[in-house]
Amino acid sequence: xxxxxxxxVVDDVLDNLRLLSGILAxxxxxxxxxxxxxxxxxxxxxxxPDLILLDIMMPEMSGYEVCEQLKTxxxxxxxxxxxxxxxxxxxxKVKAFSLGAVDYITKPFQAEExxxxxxxxxxxxNLQRRLTxxxxxxxxxxxxxxxxxxxxxxxxxxxxLGQLIAGIAHxxxxxxxAIRASISNxxxxxxxxxxxxxxxxxxxxxERQADFFALLQTALGTTEHLSSREARKKRRAxxxxxxxxxxxxxxTLANTLVNMGIYRxxxxxxxxxxEENTVSIVQxxxxxxxxQNNSRNILNAVDRASKIVFALKNYAHYDHSGQxxxxxxxxxxxxxxxxxxxxxxxxxTVTKNYEDVPFIAGYPDxxxxxxxxxIDNAIxxxxxxxxxxxxxxxxxxxxxxPSHDGEREMPSYIVVRITDFGHGIPEDIRERVFEPFFTTxxxxxxSGLGLDIVCKIIDxxxxxxxxxxxxxxxxxxxxxxxxx
Amino acid sequence: xxxxxxxxxxxxxxILTSLGDQLQSHFGDRYVYEFAxxxxxxxxxxxxxxxxxxxxxVIVSDWLMPGMxxxxxxxxxxxxxxxxxxxxxxxxxxxxxxxxxxxxxxxxHCLYKxxxxxxxxxxxxxxxx
Numbered sequence: 001x002x003x004x005x006x007x008x009v010v011d012d013v014l015d016n017l018r019l020l021s022g023i024l025a026x027x028x029x030x031x032x033x034x035x036x037x038x039x040x041x042x043x044x045x046x047x048x049p050d051l052i053l054l055d056i057m058m059p060e061m062s063g064y065e066v067c068e069q070l071k072t073x074x075x076x077x078x079x080x081x082x083x084x085x086x087x088x089x090x091x092x093k094v095k096a097f098s099l100g101a102v103d104y105i106t107k108p109f110q111a112e113e114x115x116x117x118x119x120x121x122x123x124x125x126n127l128q129r130r131l132t133x134x135x136x137x138x139x140x141x142x143x144x145x146x147x148x149x150x151x152x153x154x155x156x157x158x159x160x161l162g163q164l165i166a167g168i169a170h171x172x173x174x175x176x177x178a179i180r181a182s183i184s185n186x187x188x189x190x191x192x193x194x195x196x197x198x199x200x201x202x203x204x205x206x207e208r209q210a211d212f213f214a215l216l217q218t219a220l221g222t223t224e225h226l227s228s229r230e231a232r233k234k235r236r237a238x239x240x241x242x243x244x245x246x247x248x249x250x251x252t253l254a255n256t257l258v259n260m261g262i263y264r265x266x267x268x269x270x271x272x273x274x275e276e277n278t279v280s281i282v283q284x285x286x287x288x289x290x291x292q293n294n295s296r297n298i299l300n301a302v303d304r305a306s307k308i309v310f311a312l313k314n315y316a317h318y319d320h321s322g323q324x325x326x327x328x329x330x331x332x333x334x335x336x337x338x339x340x341x342x343x344x345x346x347x348x349t350v351t352k353n354y355e356d357v358p359f360i361a362g363y364p365d366x367x368x369x370x371x372x373x374x375i376d377n378a379i380x381x382x383x384x385x386x387x388x389x390x391x392x393x394x395x396x397x398x399x400x401x402p403s404h405d406g407e408r409e410m411p412s413y414i415v416v417r418i419t420d421f422g423h424g425i426p427e428d429i430r431e432r433v434f435e436p437f438f439t440t441x442x443x444x445x446x447s448g449l450g451l452d453i454v455c456k457i458i459d460x461x462x463x464x465x466x467x468x469x470x471x472x473x474x475x476x477x478x479x480x481x482x483x484x
Numbered sequence: 485x486x487x488x489x490x491x492x493x494x495x496x497x498x499i500l501t502s503l504g505d506q507l508q509s510h511f512g513d514r515y516v517y518e519f520a521x522x523x524x525x526x527x528x529x530x531x532x533x534x535x536x537x538x539x540x541x542v543i544v545s546d547w548l549m550p551g552m553x554x555x556x557x558x559x560x561x562x563x564x565x566x567x568x569x570x571x572x573x574x575x576x577x578x579x580x581x582x583x584x585x586x587x588x589x590x591x592x593h594c595l596y597k598x599x600x601x602x603x604x605x606x607x608x609x610x611x612x613x
Contacts, residue, residue, distance in 0.1 A: 166576070170548065173575035174496055177597030181502030184601045188509050228500060228519040232529070252513055259504070290505060297498045342576075345550060 005122055006030040006047075010040040010066065011055035011084070016107075020053060020084075023111045024118065037061030041069050044076045051122055053114075054101075056085035056092070067099045078128075080121045084109065153369065153453050160372050161315060167342025171308050175301035182294035182301070189287040189294070196284040203277065211272040212285060215262065219289040222261030234263040241266065247273050256282050260289045311338035315372075317365055327362040329414055329480065330354050330392055336371040337390075340379070347385035354392045357414045360482055366457040367480075373450040374418045374476050380441070381422030381474060389419040394482070413463070413479040424471035433467065489516040489538045490608070493526040493557070494546040494573070499597075503544065503573075503604075510605050515541070523552035530561065540568050542608060544595075547574035547581060555581040555589075562589035569611045573599060 007029050009020045017033040024031045032049060034040045037058055044052065052070070056063035063083055070076040082103040083096045093104045102121050105114060201209060226234065235258045242250035253273060257263060266273070275281060314335045337350065344350055378388055396412040425433060432438045434455050439448035458465050462481040467474065490511075492503045500519045507517055516538060520526035526545070533540055543561060547554035555578075558570045570589050572582065575597035585591040593607045 170576035173597045174499070177575060177599060178496070178498040178502055180598040181499070181506065181601065185502060185505045185509070189505075192509075225497065228497070228521045229525055231519070251516075255517075293501070294505070297501065300498065342548075345548065347550070 004028060004030045005050040006032060007118065008032050008034060008040060008044055008049040008052045010034050010037065010053065010058075010063070012036055012058040013055075016055065016084075020114070023114060027115055027119075029118070037063070037066040040066055041076075044070060044079065045073060048075055048079055050079070050125065051118060052079055052081045053118070054081055054083050056083055056087060056096075064095065064099055067096075067101060071100045078125075080125050082117060082121060084114075149456075152449065153366075153457075156449060156453055157315075157369050157372070160369075160376060161312075161339075164339050164343070168308060168312065168339060171342050172305050175304040178301040179298050182297045186291050186294045189290045193284065193287045193291075196280065196287065200281060200284050204275075204281070208272055208275060208281075211269060212281065215260075215269055215272060215282075216285050216288055218262055219260035219285060220292055224261065226258075226261075231258055234258045238263050238266070242273065245270060245273075247278075249279050252279055253282055256286050260286055307338060311335045315339060315368055324361040325364060326359040327364040327367055328359055329357060329367065329416065332364055332368045333371050333390060333392070333416070336368055336375055339372075340375055343379060343384065344388070348379065348382065349387050351387065351389045353390070355394060357392055357394055358482060360414060360461070360480055362461045362480070363457070366460065370454045370457050370478060371416075371418075373454050374478075377450065377476075378418060378420035378422065378474075381420050381424075383422070386421050389417075391415075391417045391419075393417075395479075412482045414482060416478045416480070417475055418478075419473065419475040421473055424474050425467065425469040430467065430469060434465075486537055486539070487514070487516045488541045489518055489533055491518045491520065491526060491529060491533075491540055491543045492545075493520045493523065493543065493549075493554070495521050495549045496546075497521065499546070499573075506601050506604060507608075511608075522549055523554070523557035526557065527560075530565075540565065541612060542569040542571060544571045544573050544604075547572055547578060548576055553581070555585045558585050558589040558591065566590070571595065571607060573597065573604075 007024055009017055009024070009031055011017050011020070011033075012035055014035065017035065021031040021033050032043060034043055038061055040052070040054070043049075054063045054066060058066075063085070067081050067083075070079065070081065080102040081100065082105060083101050084105050084107060085092065086107045088106050096104045102124075103117050105117060200212070204212060235254045238258060239250045239254035242253055247253065247270075256279075257266070262269070272278065272281060337344070375388070382388075393415050394412055395415045429438075429440070434451045436449055436452040439450075441448075455465060458478060458480070462483075463479045465479070466477045468477070469475070490507060492500055492507075494500050494503070500521070504517055504519060507515070516533075518529050518533065520529050523545075526543070530540060543558065545554040545558055552560075554572055554574065558572065561568060562570060569592050570585065571593050572585060572591060573595045574582075582591070582594050585594075592611055595603060595607065
């Protein structure tokens, strides 16, 4: 590729063409002389020159027309055009510029003038090209940066999740344990019942059979759940009551009855309890009751496991659309709390103060990352032991007074406050906590990007974040705009 | 005449009920079964059983509980009552903690949730003889 710049010279007068070619060739430009407009246009389209010197007064097609054509074609639009003409009226010059020319030289011209202007415009054109190129590079780089940022945010999120997985696995194992045990219990109880029942009904009188069913009904109807401590108390009390009524094997009976939720008015069942084989009667009832109880356990365990799986799916979800969705702030916080339940259980009491708040337009996945970062930091600040308070309220939005027409409502916000009672943030670093890559955690423990990402996410929700801290108490307040 | 006791400790009541049902179904009335939902409560129960003159044979305890964890609890119990057989039942494998209990509380066995009923019963039978 030639490093010489090429200039297309257009003039119907051959002497002029020769003169200009000579002047420009002397300055080491590559000159392409052309005697008319039509040829000029096709030459420019075929091999776009770096600059065009254009005579105006030409037969068949004037310089103005040539210029107009050049400016409509993409290939030639950006080539600088300098008009050369004997016409010297202001209107002629104005017309030239209005057609897109960059300069106007009147004939007769001085060689030095032509050269100076040509050089100037070529330089300008080069600078322009470089600028366009650089803009293009910047724009590509910006795209890459944005993509990287998105990736970083996603990685942060997955890293946080990775930390939680061990605890979450345990959380799921517990309901699974309950389910497995319950099913084997039901199976055993059913086998036992199938053997016990026929014998039982042969032995019991019709009245006692009725009592048996009454006992069973009462047991199946209980919904109250006793803690182990309460159950122990009730067992003792019932044992004493039974002994007072002269019933033998009071200990075993009391245990079984309390396990069935029967400990209140037992006078109805005294006849049954005085039967000779009362222990096996009551245990038969218990085996039947157990099946329903274990079924209930299974349902509860399944609910519990589902809740955890839901929280996981919800958290790991990555919305690619970039569109704002309806965000339920409270649900998002609760999902994060569910995932952190295992860590919190090890020594942190959580207090929730939720007001009724509306949905907002936002990015639910990103908001969960905000809660994750803030809750994780809070746990870290307390070394895993202490109290965590989370409140969700509406603030702002005072309605305009009646006397002021046209006064707009103050914007209202959902305010989420996360408070920990940990070591606090020293005043000298309080400003820095939101800085990217700033972290007080030891190397490898934290990327330092958490709060920076939190800020960016909150920006995208037209919100703000504030922190108040003293040793022993730190509160992060997140304001999310409620758009009406 | 005085029966011996088996104590189960877990903060989840459904686990306690399941354990109780399994023990009752296999050992029937041979033993007294007691339950506690925390290490602190378990220590109270141990006191009560002592007062009533009941000997505790086995303690089956969860590891992850609010307050005192299972490892600390079993180690404390072992110091006072070295003859009690200790079994851990846990949903989370904290290897360090389990090792500590092996060393300092003579841990007999560690069961993982979800546990198989046969494994629980066999573990107990092997030490209840």
